[in-house]
Amino acid sequence: MASPTTMIDILLAHPFVVILSTILLIPSVILAYDVYAWYHLPPGPIPLPFLGSNHLIPKSQPWLQFEEWSRQYGGIYTLWIGRKPTLIISDPQIAVDLMEKKSQKYSSRPRMVVMGEVYNGNSSILTQPYGKAWSIRRKLLHQALNPKALRLYKPTQEAEATRLCNALLHNPSGWEKELERFTSSVVFCVAYGHRIDSLKAQVIADRFRFMHFQASLNIPGKYLAETFPFLSLLPTFLAPWKREVQAMGAEEGKANLQLLEMVKQDMAQAKATGNPETVPDSLCKLLLELREKEPVPLSETHFSYVPASLFGAGSDTTASTLCTAFLALITHPSVLRTAQAELDSMIGSTRTPTFADEPSLPYLRALVKETLRWRPVAVLGGTPHASTEPDVYNTFRIPTGTTILGNTWAINLNPAYYPNPHLFNPIRFLSTPELGAMGIEKQPHAGTKTHPAKGAGHSSFGWGRRICPGADLAVNSLFIALAKLIWAYDILSIDGEKYDIFAYTDGFNVRPRKFDCIVRVRSQRHREVLEREQGLAEEWLGRFPAFGE
Numbered sequence: 376m377a378s379p380t381t382m383i384d385i386l387l388a389h390p391f392v393v394i395l396s397t398i399l400l401i402p403s404v405i406l407a408y409d410v411y412a413w414y415h416l417p418p419g420p421i422p423l424p425f426l427g428s429n430h431l432i433p434k435s436q437p438w439l440q441f442e443e444w445s446r447q448y449g450g451i452y453t454l455w456i457g458r459k460p461t462l463i464i465s466d467p468q469i470a471v472d473l474m475e476k477k478s479q480k481y482s483s484r485p486r487m488v489v490m491g492e493v494y495n496g497n498s499s500i501l502t503q504p505y506g507k508a509w510s511i512r513r514k515l516l517h518q519a520l521n522p523k524a525l526r527l528y529k530p531t532q533e534a535e536a537t538r539l540c541n542a543l544l545h546n547p548s549g550w551e552k553e554l555e556r557f558t559s560s561v562v563f564c565v566a567y568g569h570r571i572d573s574l575k576a577q578v579i580a581d582r583f584r585f586m587h588f589q590a591s592l593n594i595p596g597k598y599l600a601e602t603f604p605f606l607s608l609l610p611t612f613l614a615p616w617k618r619e620v621q622a623m624g625a626e627e628g629k630a631n632l633q634l635l636e637m638v639k640q641d642m643a644q645a646k647a648t649g650n651p652e653t654v655p656d657s658l659c660k661l662l663l664e665l666r667e668k669e670p671v672p673l674s675e676t677h678f679s680y681v682p683a684s685l686f687g688a689g690s691d692t693t694a695s696t697l698c699t700a701f702l703a704l705i706t707h708p709s710v711l712r713t714a715q716a717e718l719d720s721m722i723g724s725t726r727t728p729t730f731a732d733e734p735s736l737p738y739l740r741a742l743v744k745e746t747l748r749w750r751p752v753a754v755l756g757g758t759p760h761a762s763t764e765p766d767v768y769n770t771f772r773i774p775t776g777t778t779i780l781g782n783t784w785a786i787n788l789n790p791a792y793y794p795n796p797h798l799f800n801p802i803r804f805l806s807t808p809e810l811g812a813m814g815i816e817k818q819p820h821a822g823t824k825t826h827p828a829k830g831a832g833h834s835s836f837g838w839g840r841r842i843c844p845g846a847d848l849a850v851n852s853l854f855i856a857l858a859k860l861i862w863a864y865d866i867l868s869i870d871g872e873k874y875d876i877f878a879y880t881d882g883f884n885v886r887p888r889k890f891d892c893i894v895r896v897r898s899q900r901h902r903e904v905l906e907r908e909q910g911l912a913e914e915w916l917g918r919f920p921a922f923g924e
Protein backbone atom coordinates (compact mmCIF):
# COMPACT_ATOMS: atom_id res chain seq x y z
CA MET A 376 0.00 0.00 0.00
CA ALA A 377 1.37 3.48 -0.91
CA SER A 378 2.21 5.64 2.07
CA PRO A 379 0.59 9.18 2.32
CA THR A 380 3.94 10.79 1.54
CA THR A 381 4.23 9.04 -1.81
CA MET A 382 2.81 11.97 -3.79
CA ILE A 383 5.18 14.44 -2.12
CA ASP A 384 8.06 12.04 -2.75
CA ILE A 385 7.11 11.92 -6.41
CA LEU A 386 6.92 15.72 -6.65
CA LEU A 387 10.26 16.12 -4.90
CA ALA A 388 11.81 13.59 -7.19
CA HIS A 389 10.42 15.35 -10.26
CA PRO A 390 10.53 19.13 -9.69
CA PHE A 391 9.62 19.73 -13.31
CA VAL A 392 6.15 18.30 -12.46
CA VAL A 393 5.79 21.03 -9.82
CA ILE A 394 6.86 23.71 -12.27
CA LEU A 395 4.60 22.37 -14.99
CA SER A 396 1.60 22.14 -12.64
CA THR A 397 2.17 25.71 -11.45
CA ILE A 398 2.55 26.96 -15.00
CA LEU A 399 -0.77 25.34 -15.89
CA LEU A 400 -2.55 26.15 -12.67
CA ILE A 401 -2.05 29.92 -12.58
CA PRO A 402 -3.45 30.58 -16.07
CA SER A 403 -6.29 28.14 -15.42
CA VAL A 404 -7.31 30.04 -12.27
CA ILE A 405 -7.07 33.39 -14.12
CA LEU A 406 -9.07 31.99 -17.01
CA ALA A 407 -11.75 30.57 -14.70
CA TYR A 408 -12.02 34.01 -13.05
CA ASP A 409 -12.35 35.76 -16.43
CA VAL A 410 -14.94 33.26 -17.70
CA TYR A 411 -17.00 33.81 -14.56
CA ALA A 412 -16.87 37.60 -15.02
CA TRP A 413 -17.57 37.28 -18.77
CA TYR A 414 -20.64 35.10 -18.13
CA HIS A 415 -22.19 37.72 -15.83
CA LEU A 416 -21.36 40.82 -17.89
CA PRO A 417 -23.52 42.18 -20.76
CA PRO A 418 -22.90 40.01 -23.85
CA GLY A 419 -20.74 41.29 -26.70
CA PRO A 420 -18.36 39.93 -29.33
CA ILE A 421 -16.79 36.68 -28.08
CA PRO A 422 -13.31 37.45 -26.69
CA LEU A 423 -10.22 35.23 -26.92
CA PRO A 424 -8.78 34.01 -23.61
CA PHE A 425 -6.21 36.53 -22.30
CA LEU A 426 -6.17 38.46 -25.57
CA GLY A 427 -9.76 39.65 -25.37
CA SER A 428 -11.42 41.38 -28.32
CA ASN A 429 -8.38 43.44 -29.34
CA HIS A 430 -8.13 41.68 -32.72
CA LEU A 431 -11.72 42.70 -33.56
CA ILE A 432 -11.30 46.43 -32.88
CA PRO A 433 -10.44 48.50 -35.97
CA LYS A 434 -7.37 50.71 -35.60
CA SER A 435 -9.16 53.57 -37.35
CA GLN A 436 -12.45 55.18 -36.20
CA PRO A 437 -13.38 52.31 -33.84
CA TRP A 438 -16.57 54.15 -32.78
CA LEU A 439 -18.16 53.15 -36.08
CA GLN A 440 -17.63 49.43 -35.38
CA PHE A 441 -18.76 49.99 -31.78
CA GLU A 442 -21.96 51.55 -33.11
CA GLU A 443 -22.42 48.60 -35.49
CA TRP A 444 -22.07 46.14 -32.58
CA SER A 445 -24.68 48.07 -30.60
CA ARG A 446 -27.22 47.13 -33.29
CA GLN A 447 -26.43 43.49 -32.59
CA TYR A 448 -25.88 43.50 -28.81
CA GLY A 449 -27.93 46.51 -27.66
CA GLY A 450 -27.29 49.72 -25.75
CA ILE A 451 -24.71 48.14 -23.42
CA TYR A 452 -22.31 45.33 -24.25
CA THR A 453 -18.86 44.16 -23.18
CA LEU A 454 -15.60 44.29 -25.07
CA TRP A 455 -12.49 42.77 -23.55
CA ILE A 456 -9.35 44.86 -23.97
CA GLY A 457 -6.90 42.09 -23.17
CA ARG A 458 -8.18 40.86 -19.81
CA LYS A 459 -9.92 44.12 -18.96
CA PRO A 460 -13.71 44.18 -19.38
CA THR A 461 -14.94 47.38 -21.02
CA LEU A 462 -18.61 48.27 -21.13
CA ILE A 463 -19.54 50.08 -24.33
CA ILE A 464 -22.64 52.24 -23.93
CA SER A 465 -24.63 53.47 -26.93
CA ASP A 466 -27.83 54.65 -25.25
CA PRO A 467 -28.04 58.01 -23.41
CA GLN A 468 -30.37 56.57 -20.76
CA ILE A 469 -28.02 53.71 -19.88
CA ALA A 470 -25.07 56.13 -19.68
CA VAL A 471 -27.06 58.23 -17.20
CA ASP A 472 -28.25 55.15 -15.25
CA LEU A 473 -24.67 54.13 -14.58
CA MET A 474 -22.44 57.21 -14.68
CA GLU A 475 -24.88 59.74 -13.20
CA LYS A 476 -27.40 57.88 -11.03
CA LYS A 477 -24.66 55.64 -9.62
CA SER A 478 -21.87 58.16 -9.94
CA GLN A 479 -20.38 57.17 -6.56
CA LYS A 480 -19.37 53.87 -8.20
CA TYR A 481 -18.52 54.96 -11.73
CA SER A 482 -16.43 58.14 -11.49
CA SER A 483 -12.87 56.89 -11.60
CA ARG A 484 -10.53 56.52 -14.57
CA PRO A 485 -8.93 53.33 -15.81
CA ARG A 486 -5.31 53.11 -14.71
CA MET A 487 -3.16 54.98 -17.27
CA VAL A 488 0.29 53.74 -16.44
CA VAL A 489 2.39 55.56 -19.04
CA MET A 490 0.25 58.59 -19.99
CA GLY A 491 -0.80 59.30 -16.38
CA GLU A 492 1.65 57.80 -13.90
CA VAL A 493 5.02 57.77 -15.70
CA TYR A 494 4.49 60.98 -17.69
CA ASN A 495 3.62 63.30 -14.82
CA GLY A 496 2.70 61.26 -11.73
CA ASN A 497 -1.01 61.76 -12.53
CA SER A 498 -0.68 65.49 -11.95
CA SER A 499 -3.42 66.32 -14.44
CA ILE A 500 -7.05 66.02 -13.35
CA LEU A 501 -8.02 64.26 -16.58
CA THR A 502 -6.20 61.02 -15.78
CA GLN A 503 -6.61 61.07 -12.03
CA PRO A 504 -8.45 58.24 -10.26
CA TYR A 505 -11.55 59.17 -8.25
CA GLY A 506 -10.62 60.23 -4.72
CA LYS A 507 -9.36 63.09 -2.59
CA ALA A 508 -6.54 64.22 -4.92
CA TRP A 509 -9.03 64.45 -7.79
CA SER A 510 -11.72 66.21 -5.77
CA ILE A 511 -9.28 68.93 -4.54
CA ARG A 512 -8.48 69.81 -8.17
CA ARG A 513 -12.10 69.62 -9.25
CA LYS A 514 -13.16 72.08 -6.50
CA LEU A 515 -10.39 74.47 -7.51
CA LEU A 516 -11.52 74.38 -11.13
CA HIS A 517 -15.07 75.04 -10.01
CA GLN A 518 -13.91 78.30 -8.41
CA ALA A 519 -13.17 79.68 -11.87
CA LEU A 520 -15.76 77.89 -13.97
CA ASN A 521 -18.95 78.44 -11.95
CA PRO A 522 -21.77 80.57 -13.40
CA LYS A 523 -20.72 83.69 -11.48
CA ALA A 524 -17.11 83.45 -12.67
CA LEU A 525 -18.23 82.73 -16.24
CA ARG A 526 -19.92 86.13 -16.38
CA LEU A 527 -16.50 87.74 -15.88
CA TYR A 528 -15.17 86.11 -19.07
CA LYS A 529 -18.04 87.10 -21.34
CA PRO A 530 -16.62 90.52 -22.36
CA THR A 531 -13.37 88.76 -23.30
CA GLN A 532 -15.21 86.12 -25.33
CA GLU A 533 -17.17 88.88 -27.11
CA ALA A 534 -14.00 90.84 -27.87
CA GLU A 535 -12.16 87.74 -29.09
CA ALA A 536 -15.14 86.79 -31.30
CA THR A 537 -15.11 90.30 -32.81
CA ARG A 538 -11.38 89.92 -33.42
CA LEU A 539 -12.03 86.55 -35.08
CA CYS A 540 -14.59 88.12 -37.45
CA ASN A 541 -12.19 90.93 -38.35
CA ALA A 542 -9.33 88.53 -39.00
CA LEU A 543 -11.54 86.70 -41.51
CA LEU A 544 -11.99 89.92 -43.51
CA HIS A 545 -8.30 89.64 -44.42
CA ASN A 546 -7.80 85.88 -44.21
CA PRO A 547 -11.07 84.14 -45.19
CA SER A 548 -9.33 80.99 -46.44
CA GLY A 549 -7.41 80.65 -43.15
CA TRP A 550 -10.65 80.22 -41.19
CA GLU A 551 -9.55 77.03 -39.44
CA LYS A 552 -6.40 78.60 -37.98
CA GLU A 553 -8.34 81.74 -37.02
CA LEU A 554 -10.82 79.55 -35.09
CA GLU A 555 -7.90 77.89 -33.29
CA ARG A 556 -6.39 81.25 -32.37
CA PHE A 557 -9.77 82.37 -31.03
CA THR A 558 -10.25 79.34 -28.75
CA SER A 559 -6.58 79.34 -27.63
CA SER A 560 -6.80 82.98 -26.65
CA VAL A 561 -10.06 82.55 -24.75
CA VAL A 562 -8.61 79.62 -22.79
CA PHE A 563 -5.35 81.49 -22.03
CA CYS A 564 -7.24 84.61 -20.93
CA VAL A 565 -9.41 82.48 -18.62
CA ALA A 566 -6.50 80.42 -17.29
CA TYR A 567 -3.78 83.10 -16.96
CA GLY A 568 -5.14 86.52 -17.97
CA HIS A 569 -2.82 86.64 -21.01
CA ARG A 570 -4.01 86.62 -24.63
CA ILE A 571 -2.81 84.85 -27.76
CA ASP A 572 -2.35 87.05 -30.82
CA SER A 573 -0.68 84.45 -33.00
CA LEU A 574 -0.57 80.68 -33.12
CA LYS A 575 3.17 81.12 -33.64
CA ALA A 576 3.52 82.20 -29.99
CA GLN A 577 6.10 79.94 -28.34
CA VAL A 578 3.73 79.12 -25.51
CA ILE A 579 1.22 77.64 -28.00
CA ALA A 580 3.87 75.62 -29.84
CA ASP A 581 4.94 74.18 -26.46
CA ARG A 582 1.37 73.36 -25.42
CA PHE A 583 0.71 71.52 -28.70
CA ARG A 584 4.00 69.63 -28.32
CA PHE A 585 3.09 68.45 -24.81
CA MET A 586 -0.48 67.62 -25.86
CA HIS A 587 0.50 65.56 -28.90
CA PHE A 588 3.25 63.78 -27.01
CA GLN A 589 0.91 62.85 -24.17
CA ALA A 590 -1.76 61.65 -26.61
CA SER A 591 0.86 59.49 -28.37
CA LEU A 592 1.43 57.62 -25.09
CA ASN A 593 -2.15 56.41 -25.06
CA ILE A 594 -2.00 54.16 -28.10
CA PRO A 595 -3.22 50.67 -27.13
CA GLY A 596 -0.45 48.10 -27.36
CA LYS A 597 2.39 50.68 -27.53
CA TYR A 598 3.68 50.02 -24.01
CA LEU A 599 3.84 46.60 -22.32
CA ALA A 600 3.73 48.44 -18.99
CA GLU A 601 -0.01 49.06 -19.53
CA THR A 602 -0.56 45.30 -19.29
CA PHE A 603 2.20 44.68 -16.71
CA PRO A 604 2.33 47.87 -14.60
CA PHE A 605 5.27 46.62 -12.50
CA LEU A 606 7.45 47.31 -15.57
CA SER A 607 6.97 51.01 -14.96
CA LEU A 608 8.64 50.65 -11.56
CA LEU A 609 11.90 49.35 -13.02
CA PRO A 610 14.84 51.78 -12.93
CA THR A 611 15.49 53.59 -16.21
CA PHE A 612 18.59 51.53 -17.06
CA LEU A 613 16.28 48.50 -17.22
CA ALA A 614 13.36 50.44 -18.73
CA PRO A 615 15.01 53.00 -21.05
CA TRP A 616 11.66 53.92 -22.67
CA LYS A 617 10.83 55.79 -19.46
CA ARG A 618 13.59 58.33 -20.04
CA GLU A 619 11.92 60.17 -22.92
CA VAL A 620 8.47 60.01 -21.31
CA GLN A 621 9.66 61.40 -17.98
CA ALA A 622 11.84 64.06 -19.62
CA MET A 623 8.90 65.47 -21.55
CA GLY A 624 6.70 65.25 -18.44
CA ALA A 625 9.34 67.20 -16.49
CA GLU A 626 9.56 69.79 -19.28
CA GLU A 627 5.80 70.31 -19.16
CA GLY A 628 5.91 70.55 -15.35
CA LYS A 629 8.57 73.26 -15.62
CA ALA A 630 6.56 75.18 -18.23
CA ASN A 631 3.46 75.02 -16.02
CA LEU A 632 5.43 76.44 -13.11
CA GLN A 633 6.72 79.28 -15.30
CA LEU A 634 3.16 80.25 -16.24
CA LEU A 635 2.21 80.27 -12.57
CA GLU A 636 5.24 82.46 -11.79
CA MET A 637 4.21 84.86 -14.56
CA VAL A 638 0.81 85.48 -12.90
CA LYS A 639 2.43 85.80 -9.46
CA GLN A 640 4.65 88.53 -10.89
CA ASP A 641 1.72 90.28 -12.59
CA MET A 642 -0.04 90.40 -9.22
CA ALA A 643 3.03 91.50 -7.27
CA GLN A 644 3.82 94.31 -9.72
CA ALA A 645 0.22 95.56 -9.78
CA LYS A 646 0.13 95.51 -5.97
CA ALA A 647 3.42 97.38 -5.74
CA THR A 648 2.08 100.16 -7.96
CA GLY A 649 -1.15 100.33 -5.94
CA ASN A 650 -3.31 99.00 -8.80
CA PRO A 651 -4.08 95.34 -7.98
CA GLU A 652 -7.34 95.52 -9.96
CA THR A 653 -5.42 95.97 -13.24
CA VAL A 654 -4.58 92.24 -13.27
CA PRO A 655 -7.39 90.59 -15.27
CA ASP A 656 -9.52 87.95 -13.52
CA SER A 657 -8.25 84.49 -14.35
CA LEU A 658 -8.31 81.01 -12.84
CA CYS A 659 -4.66 81.33 -11.86
CA LYS A 660 -5.17 84.70 -10.14
CA LEU A 661 -8.24 83.38 -8.34
CA LEU A 662 -6.39 80.32 -7.07
CA LEU A 663 -3.43 82.36 -5.87
CA GLU A 664 -5.78 84.69 -3.98
CA LEU A 665 -7.58 81.70 -2.52
CA ARG A 666 -4.28 80.19 -1.38
CA GLU A 667 -3.50 83.36 0.53
CA LYS A 668 -6.72 82.93 2.54
CA GLU A 669 -6.70 79.17 3.12
CA PRO A 670 -4.19 76.36 2.62
CA VAL A 671 -4.47 74.38 -0.63
CA PRO A 672 -3.12 70.85 -0.07
CA LEU A 673 -1.18 70.65 -3.35
CA SER A 674 2.53 70.94 -4.04
CA GLU A 675 3.59 73.93 -6.17
CA THR A 676 3.97 71.68 -9.23
CA HIS A 677 0.56 70.03 -8.77
CA PHE A 678 -0.98 73.45 -8.12
CA SER A 679 0.43 74.71 -11.43
CA TYR A 680 -1.27 71.86 -13.30
CA VAL A 681 -4.75 73.13 -12.38
CA PRO A 682 -4.80 76.19 -14.71
CA ALA A 683 -2.57 74.32 -17.17
CA SER A 684 -5.22 71.59 -17.62
CA LEU A 685 -7.53 74.09 -19.31
CA PHE A 686 -5.62 74.35 -22.57
CA GLY A 687 -5.39 70.62 -23.34
CA ALA A 688 -9.01 70.05 -22.43
CA GLY A 689 -10.63 73.22 -23.71
CA SER A 690 -8.93 74.75 -26.72
CA ASP A 691 -8.75 72.09 -29.42
CA THR A 692 -12.16 70.67 -28.43
CA THR A 693 -13.89 74.02 -28.89
CA ALA A 694 -12.04 74.81 -32.14
CA SER A 695 -12.92 71.39 -33.56
CA THR A 696 -16.57 71.93 -32.70
CA LEU A 697 -16.48 75.25 -34.60
CA CYS A 698 -14.97 73.42 -37.60
CA THR A 699 -17.89 71.00 -37.41
CA ALA A 700 -20.29 73.97 -37.44
CA PHE A 701 -18.66 75.19 -40.68
CA LEU A 702 -19.07 71.75 -42.28
CA ALA A 703 -22.69 71.57 -41.11
CA LEU A 704 -23.49 75.05 -42.46
CA ILE A 705 -22.04 74.49 -45.91
CA THR A 706 -23.77 71.12 -46.28
CA HIS A 707 -27.10 72.39 -44.84
CA PRO A 708 -27.41 75.93 -46.33
CA SER A 709 -31.03 76.36 -45.24
CA VAL A 710 -29.81 76.35 -41.62
CA LEU A 711 -27.49 79.28 -42.36
CA ARG A 712 -30.36 81.21 -43.96
CA THR A 713 -32.70 80.56 -41.00
CA ALA A 714 -30.04 81.61 -38.48
CA GLN A 715 -29.31 84.78 -40.48
CA ALA A 716 -33.03 85.58 -40.69
CA GLU A 717 -33.27 85.31 -36.89
CA LEU A 718 -30.20 87.53 -36.41
CA ASP A 719 -31.40 90.09 -38.96
CA SER A 720 -34.81 90.41 -37.35
CA MET A 721 -33.50 90.58 -33.75
CA ILE A 722 -30.26 92.54 -34.21
CA GLY A 723 -30.46 94.35 -37.55
CA SER A 724 -27.32 95.43 -39.36
CA THR A 725 -26.00 98.27 -37.19
CA ARG A 726 -24.19 96.16 -34.58
CA THR A 727 -23.04 92.59 -34.00
CA PRO A 728 -24.85 90.28 -31.55
CA THR A 729 -23.70 90.06 -27.91
CA PHE A 730 -24.47 87.77 -24.98
CA ALA A 731 -27.28 90.14 -23.99
CA ASP A 732 -29.11 88.99 -27.15
CA GLU A 733 -28.95 85.30 -26.23
CA PRO A 734 -32.52 85.03 -24.85
CA SER A 735 -33.94 86.38 -28.12
CA LEU A 736 -31.92 84.00 -30.33
CA PRO A 737 -33.42 80.54 -29.67
CA TYR A 738 -32.53 79.18 -33.12
CA LEU A 739 -28.89 80.11 -32.64
CA ARG A 740 -28.80 78.49 -29.20
CA ALA A 741 -30.31 75.39 -30.77
CA LEU A 742 -27.72 75.51 -33.55
CA VAL A 743 -24.96 75.30 -30.94
CA LYS A 744 -26.59 72.24 -29.36
CA GLU A 745 -27.13 70.57 -32.71
CA THR A 746 -23.45 71.14 -33.62
CA LEU A 747 -22.35 69.47 -30.38
CA ARG A 748 -24.77 66.58 -30.97
CA TRP A 749 -24.22 66.02 -34.68
CA ARG A 750 -20.47 65.35 -34.57
CA PRO A 751 -19.28 65.07 -30.96
CA VAL A 752 -15.61 66.04 -30.74
CA ALA A 753 -14.91 63.71 -27.79
CA VAL A 754 -16.27 60.92 -29.91
CA LEU A 755 -15.71 58.16 -27.35
CA GLY A 756 -16.76 60.24 -24.36
CA GLY A 757 -13.35 61.83 -23.75
CA THR A 758 -11.49 59.80 -21.18
CA PRO A 759 -13.25 56.58 -20.12
CA HIS A 760 -14.73 56.09 -16.64
CA ALA A 761 -13.89 53.16 -14.36
CA SER A 762 -15.88 51.51 -11.57
CA THR A 763 -14.58 51.50 -8.01
CA GLU A 764 -17.16 49.12 -6.48
CA PRO A 765 -18.95 46.01 -7.70
CA ASP A 766 -22.43 46.70 -9.07
CA VAL A 767 -25.48 44.93 -10.46
CA TYR A 768 -27.24 46.49 -13.46
CA ASN A 769 -30.24 44.71 -15.02
CA THR A 770 -29.03 41.36 -13.58
CA PHE A 771 -25.53 41.93 -15.02
CA ARG A 772 -22.71 41.79 -12.49
CA ILE A 773 -20.15 44.51 -13.09
CA PRO A 774 -16.90 43.97 -11.19
CA THR A 775 -14.74 46.69 -9.62
CA GLY A 776 -12.22 48.05 -12.11
CA THR A 777 -14.48 47.72 -15.16
CA THR A 778 -13.86 50.39 -17.81
CA ILE A 779 -16.96 52.29 -18.94
CA LEU A 780 -16.81 53.86 -22.36
CA GLY A 781 -19.67 56.08 -23.47
CA ASN A 782 -19.64 55.89 -27.27
CA THR A 783 -20.85 59.47 -27.72
CA TRP A 784 -20.98 58.93 -31.46
CA ALA A 785 -23.59 56.18 -31.10
CA ILE A 786 -25.33 57.94 -28.21
CA ASN A 787 -25.74 61.29 -30.00
CA LEU A 788 -26.77 59.58 -33.24
CA ASN A 789 -29.11 57.04 -31.64
CA PRO A 790 -32.18 57.15 -33.94
CA ALA A 791 -34.60 56.35 -31.11
CA TYR A 792 -33.73 59.74 -29.63
CA TYR A 793 -32.80 61.62 -32.80
CA PRO A 794 -34.66 60.40 -35.89
CA ASN A 795 -32.73 60.91 -39.13
CA PRO A 796 -29.65 61.52 -36.94
CA HIS A 797 -27.19 62.65 -39.65
CA LEU A 798 -29.50 65.46 -40.74
CA PHE A 799 -28.22 68.68 -39.18
CA ASN A 800 -31.31 70.50 -38.00
CA PRO A 801 -31.34 72.82 -34.96
CA ILE A 802 -35.14 72.61 -34.89
CA ARG A 803 -34.74 69.37 -32.88
CA PHE A 804 -33.76 71.47 -29.89
CA LEU A 805 -36.58 74.04 -30.03
CA SER A 806 -39.37 73.96 -27.45
CA THR A 807 -43.04 73.96 -28.48
CA PRO A 808 -43.47 77.74 -27.94
CA GLU A 809 -40.23 78.42 -29.86
CA LEU A 810 -41.46 76.22 -32.70
CA GLY A 811 -44.82 78.00 -32.56
CA ALA A 812 -43.07 81.35 -33.06
CA MET A 813 -41.63 79.90 -36.29
CA GLY A 814 -45.09 78.74 -37.40
CA ILE A 815 -44.32 75.06 -36.70
CA GLU A 816 -47.06 73.35 -34.73
CA LYS A 817 -45.37 70.16 -33.60
CA GLN A 818 -41.76 68.97 -33.17
CA PRO A 819 -41.09 67.25 -36.52
CA HIS A 820 -38.02 65.40 -35.16
CA ALA A 821 -39.46 63.91 -31.97
CA GLY A 822 -37.92 60.53 -31.21
CA THR A 823 -39.59 57.55 -29.59
CA LYS A 824 -37.42 58.29 -26.53
CA THR A 825 -36.39 61.58 -24.88
CA HIS A 826 -32.82 62.36 -23.84
CA PRO A 827 -32.58 62.21 -20.01
CA ALA A 828 -30.59 65.49 -19.75
CA LYS A 829 -33.38 67.85 -20.70
CA GLY A 830 -31.21 71.00 -20.46
CA ALA A 831 -28.39 69.91 -22.76
CA GLY A 832 -30.31 67.32 -24.78
CA HIS A 833 -27.06 65.61 -25.87
CA SER A 834 -24.16 63.80 -24.17
CA SER A 835 -21.14 65.58 -25.64
CA PHE A 836 -19.77 66.79 -22.31
CA GLY A 837 -19.73 63.43 -20.54
CA TRP A 838 -21.44 62.33 -17.36
CA GLY A 839 -21.88 62.63 -13.62
CA ARG A 840 -19.07 63.73 -11.35
CA ARG A 841 -16.57 63.68 -14.24
CA ILE A 842 -18.74 65.77 -16.57
CA CYS A 843 -16.74 68.43 -18.39
CA PRO A 844 -16.22 71.33 -15.92
CA GLY A 845 -15.66 73.71 -18.86
CA ALA A 846 -18.94 72.88 -20.65
CA ASP A 847 -20.62 76.24 -20.02
CA LEU A 848 -17.49 78.19 -20.93
CA ALA A 849 -17.28 76.17 -24.17
CA VAL A 850 -20.97 76.73 -24.97
CA ASN A 851 -20.51 80.47 -24.40
CA SER A 852 -17.52 80.53 -26.79
CA LEU A 853 -19.48 78.55 -29.39
CA PHE A 854 -22.53 80.78 -29.06
CA ILE A 855 -20.76 84.12 -29.35
CA ALA A 856 -18.41 83.02 -32.14
CA LEU A 857 -21.21 81.51 -34.23
CA ALA A 858 -23.60 84.41 -33.55
CA LYS A 859 -21.08 87.00 -34.77
CA LEU A 860 -19.77 84.86 -37.65
CA ILE A 861 -23.22 84.02 -39.00
CA TRP A 862 -24.33 87.63 -38.54
CA ALA A 863 -21.33 88.86 -40.57
CA TYR A 864 -20.59 86.11 -43.09
CA ASP A 865 -22.06 83.81 -45.68
CA ILE A 866 -20.35 80.47 -45.05
CA LEU A 867 -20.94 78.51 -48.24
CA SER A 868 -19.84 75.48 -50.22
CA ILE A 869 -17.66 75.97 -53.29
CA ASP A 870 -19.48 75.10 -56.51
CA GLY A 871 -18.51 71.67 -57.79
CA GLU A 872 -16.66 70.72 -54.57
CA LYS A 873 -17.75 67.45 -52.92
CA TYR A 874 -18.13 67.45 -49.14
CA ASP A 875 -18.20 64.31 -47.05
CA ILE A 876 -19.98 64.74 -43.71
CA PHE A 877 -18.27 61.57 -42.45
CA ALA A 878 -14.70 62.59 -43.32
CA TYR A 879 -13.28 63.06 -39.83
CA THR A 880 -9.83 62.66 -38.29
CA ASP A 881 -8.91 59.78 -36.01
CA GLY A 882 -8.02 59.85 -32.32
CA PHE A 883 -9.85 60.58 -29.09
CA ASN A 884 -10.82 64.10 -30.19
CA VAL A 885 -11.93 64.40 -33.79
CA ARG A 886 -12.53 67.21 -36.27
CA PRO A 887 -13.53 67.36 -39.95
CA ARG A 888 -10.73 66.56 -42.37
CA LYS A 889 -9.46 69.69 -44.16
CA PHE A 890 -11.94 71.27 -46.56
CA ASP A 891 -12.23 74.60 -48.34
CA CYS A 892 -15.30 76.80 -48.29
CA ILE A 893 -16.39 80.35 -49.04
CA VAL A 894 -16.33 82.78 -46.11
CA ARG A 895 -17.73 86.01 -47.56
CA VAL A 896 -18.73 89.14 -45.65
CA ARG A 897 -22.45 89.71 -46.23
CA SER A 898 -22.31 93.39 -47.21
CA GLN A 899 -20.29 96.59 -47.04
CA ARG A 900 -22.47 97.59 -44.08
CA HIS A 901 -21.51 94.42 -42.18
CA ARG A 902 -17.84 95.07 -42.96
CA GLU A 903 -18.03 98.62 -41.59
CA VAL A 904 -19.68 97.46 -38.38
CA LEU A 905 -16.97 94.84 -37.86
CA GLU A 906 -14.22 97.40 -38.43
CA ARG A 907 -15.86 99.84 -36.05
CA GLU A 908 -16.28 97.24 -33.28
CA GLN A 909 -12.69 96.04 -33.67
CA GLY A 910 -11.48 99.20 -31.88
CA LEU A 911 -13.63 98.46 -28.82
CA ALA A 912 -12.52 94.82 -28.82
CA GLU A 913 -8.85 95.81 -28.91
CA GLU A 914 -9.40 98.28 -26.12
CA TRP A 915 -10.86 95.54 -23.90
CA LEU A 916 -8.17 93.02 -24.81
CA GLY A 917 -5.46 95.60 -24.16
CA ARG A 918 -5.61 94.73 -20.47
CA PHE A 919 -4.49 91.15 -21.27
CA PRO A 920 -0.76 91.11 -22.10
CA ALA A 921 0.01 89.12 -25.28
CA PHE A 922 2.47 86.22 -25.44
CA GLY A 923 5.38 86.83 -27.79
CA GLU A 924 6.34 84.64 -30.75
Ligand code: HEM
Pocket residue numbers: 500501502513516562684685686688689690692693696752753756757758759760835836837838839840841842843844845846848849
Ligand atom coordinates in the same frame (compact mmCIF):
# COMPACT_ATOMS: atom_id res chain seq x y z
C1 HEM B 1 -16.69 71.79 -27.09
C2 HEM B 1 -15.81 71.78 -26.12
C3 HEM B 1 -15.61 70.67 -25.12
C4 HEM B 1 -16.05 69.37 -25.15
C5 HEM B 1 -16.89 68.69 -26.21
C6 HEM B 1 -15.57 68.74 -23.93
C7 HEM B 1 -15.84 67.42 -23.58
C8 HEM B 1 -15.34 66.81 -22.44
C9 HEM B 1 -15.60 65.44 -22.09
C10 HEM B 1 -16.45 64.46 -22.89
C11 HEM B 1 -14.93 65.18 -20.94
C12 HEM B 1 -14.91 63.86 -20.16
C13 HEM B 1 -16.17 63.78 -19.31
C14 HEM B 1 -16.34 62.46 -18.59
O1 HEM B 1 -15.35 61.82 -18.23
O2 HEM B 1 -17.51 62.06 -18.36
C15 HEM B 1 -14.26 66.41 -20.53
C16 HEM B 1 -13.48 66.55 -19.41
C17 HEM B 1 -12.85 67.71 -19.05
N1 HEM B 1 -12.98 68.94 -19.67
FE1 HEM B 1 -14.00 69.33 -21.36
N2 HEM B 1 -14.87 69.65 -23.20
C18 HEM B 1 -14.88 70.85 -23.88
C19 HEM B 1 -14.33 72.05 -23.47
C20 HEM B 1 -13.69 72.24 -22.27
C21 HEM B 1 -13.23 73.53 -21.77
C22 HEM B 1 -13.44 74.87 -22.49
C23 HEM B 1 -12.58 73.28 -20.60
C24 HEM B 1 -11.94 74.25 -19.63
C25 HEM B 1 -11.67 75.47 -19.90
C26 HEM B 1 -12.65 71.85 -20.33
C27 HEM B 1 -12.10 71.21 -19.25
C28 HEM B 1 -12.21 69.86 -18.97
C29 HEM B 1 -11.54 69.19 -17.86
C30 HEM B 1 -10.59 69.85 -16.86
C31 HEM B 1 -11.96 67.84 -17.91
C32 HEM B 1 -11.53 66.72 -16.94
C33 HEM B 1 -12.57 66.57 -15.84
C34 HEM B 1 -12.30 65.41 -14.90
O3 HEM B 1 -11.64 64.44 -15.27
O4 HEM B 1 -12.82 65.48 -13.76
N3 HEM B 1 -13.34 71.27 -21.37
N4 HEM B 1 -14.54 67.39 -21.46
